[in-house]
Amino acid sequence: MRDEIARSEPALALLRWYDSAARVLPWRVSPADRAAGVRPDPYRIWLSEVMLQQTTVAAVKDYFHRFTTRWPDVQALAAAEDAEVMAEWAGLGYYARARNLLACARQVTELGGFPDDAKALRALPGIGPYTSAAIASIVWERQETVVDGNVERVVSRLFAVTEPLPKSKPKLTALAEILTPAQRPGDYAQAMMDLGATICTPRNPKCDACPLSGFCQAYAQGIAASLPAKTPKAAKPVRRGIAYVALREDGALLLETRPPRGLLGGTLGWPGTEWRADWTEPLPPAPPLAAEWQDLTGLVRHTFTHFHLELTVAISRVAVDAQPKTGAFHPEFSPSALPTVMRKIWEHAASDPLFAAHFPR
């Protein structure tokens, strides 16, 4: 029991800090409102947590607003078309999240609501160890421990864990679980993440302003900024390919929905060659229809998680009766419905005189 109390000291200090310093976020219930009995909306917490996976708060905010405006509850989202959700997600990245989001919404609707424990949440598509703990603690006040990048950083510093990630992950998780209080586990989880985002930052941590500095072994040793250590990542290879942008005489553009799995799975894009690292000169063309293709000067560059991409863009204007081998002509087209790499290709093509008349900038 004495150990329990001792362990809870950092948690209590953190919660005191959170009560006065909690960030205001569109999906969050303030600590004061939470204390008054306001329960967060599981739909909004779930949606925000999925959007926030490997993604900054700044990048998420507009998407969260558009999603909740268009689909105010999980039943509305469950009834949406796949293509509508993919288009609304376009630009946010990690598109498996959008596919799993919709699958999850449909399962939850079938179940009649979100499960109220971590294990059942964990069984849903797109919900892993982190997200299940986040929803269970924040929404349902379960004593579950969230372990995200923030928590890994905070805990590795508190206990001066010098072993590099990802090998140290089990140790960090165990330490984080010890810290988690039985009271206010949801506010505690959010406080840990706020602390990591605003005070215990990756670079130049603000230890002078940290409510936990008195408990922090890395601070005491003067090594906070160097933690957590991480195993170096492999260098990114370069892949190359050709993208084809066909403009029909009536203004329609040739697009295809990519296969439902893998890179950019289920998103809209321009037809093209494969993106290969073992390219030969010149790259064998693979146009989606027979036409006079004009190679644009310059390259479209884009970097994914594990490779750099350099694309040549070929454009053509085709007759209204043109029959593509792949994809379909879209009379209505918005660049915002494209993932970023495809939007870059569009920007490149639209700047060419052949297209510029149709799409004044």
Place this chain on the structure above:
DNA sequence: GAAACGTGGCA
């Protein structure tokens, strides 16, 4: 366990 999976901001 390792690799695949996006994007934008920052030093």
Place this chain on the structure above:
DNA sequence: TTGCCAAGTTT
């Protein structure tokens, strides 16, 4: 310009 980093999950 380049590499690191952000509220991870799936296979």
